Amino acid sequence: QSVLTQPPSVSGAPGQRVTISCTGSSSNIGAGYDVHWYQQLPGTAPKLLIYGNSNRPSGVPDRFSGSKSGTSASLAITGLQAEDEADYYCHSYDSSLSSYVFGTGTKVTVV
Amino acid sequence: QLQLQESGPGLVKPSETLSLTCTVSGGSISSGSYYWAWIRQPPGKGLEWIGSIYYTGSTSYNPSLKSRVTISVDASKTHFSLELTSVTAADTALYYCARHEGAAAGRRWFDPWGQGTLVTVSS
Numbered sequence: 001q002s003v004l005t006q007p008p009s010v011s012g013a014p015g016q017r018v019t020i021s022c023t024g025s026s027s028n029i030g031a032g033y034d035v036h037w038y039q040q041l042p043g044t045a046p047k048l049l050i051y052g053n054s055n056r057p058s059g060v061p062d063r064f065s066g067s068k069s070g071t072s073a074s075l076a077i078t079g080l081q082a083e084d085e086a087d088y089y090c091h092s093y094d095s096s097l098s099s100y101v102f103g104t105g106t107k108v109t110v111v
Numbered sequence: 112q113l114q115l116q117e118s119g120p121g122l123v124k125p126s127e128t129l130s131l132t133c134t135v136s137g138g139s140i141s142s143g144s145y146y147w148a149w150i151r152q153p154p155g156k157g158l159e160w161i162g163s164i165y166y167t168g169s170t171s172y173n174p175s176l177k178s179r180v181t182i183s184v185d186a187s188k189t190h191f192s193l194e195l196t197s198v199t200a201a202d203t204a205l206y207y208c209a210r211h212e213g214a215a216a217g218r219r220w221f222d223p224w225g226q227g228t229l230v231t232v233s234s
Contacts, residue, residue, distance in 0.1 A: 002157060033217045033218065034213075034217075034218045034220075036220040036221075038158075038221070044226075045207055045224040045225065045226050045227050046158065046207070046221075046224055047222075047223075047224070048220060048221065048222035048223070051212075051213075051220040051222070052213075052218070052220075057222065089157065089158055091158075091220065091221070093216075093217035093218070093219075095217070097174060098174055099160060099173050099174055099175075100160040100163075100173075100219070101160070102157055102158040102159065102160070103157075104157055105157045105158075
């Protein structure tokens with residue numbers, strides 16, 4: 001069972017803004033460890049979307065943004081596009097488990 | 112451009128050892144302050160970090176798997192490997208290798224990833 005909780009699904013119309021939460025605790029996000037986000041398109045390997053809480057790798061559109069506050073983090077997608085339909089995972093480190101941990105994953109649907 | 116490619120048997124019998132190799136091209140395992148990681152994803156489920164290795168051989172493992180996992184780097188520093196002993200059906204998953212990047216422990220992320228290889232545990 002993951003220590004980082006995400007909503008199972010979120011949906012939005014093309015052009016809308018959606019956000020995905022990643023809720024942790026005082027032993028991971030709340031302890032100051034960075035949060036990273038990955039996008040997994042159907043049938044493909046995860047791809048880094050956000051690193052270090054809010055940094056975008058080269059090539060990632062600025063429609064994707066990340067933030068962190070307290071024991072939670074969020075990924076926002078603005079101007080939602082059909083190609084954004086995918087699973088999204090947050091990732092951090094947990095000091096109690098001494099392990100890198102992933103969120104439960106969120107499926108984004110463009111309706 | 113750095114690329115990673117997993118290889119190994121797609122079917123392993125229960126109680127036997129799963130062995131996979133990740134070949135790194137377009138870069139060297141011994142360059143930079145990178146670790147190299149294995150991550151798995153059971154069909155239809157989420158991601159689980161298995162462990163990471165530095166080119167010197169220094170390793171860190173997921174405590175939940177530590178007793179059964181060995182990650183190693185070959186002498187030529189062109190590939191690294193995963194061994195998982197005493198496998199059961201619960202170990203059936205897509206296995207990914209990835210570069211584990213970042214300045215400090217606890218702040219590292221995975222990028223890039225290999226395409227993944229499906230390993231099924233079944234008799």
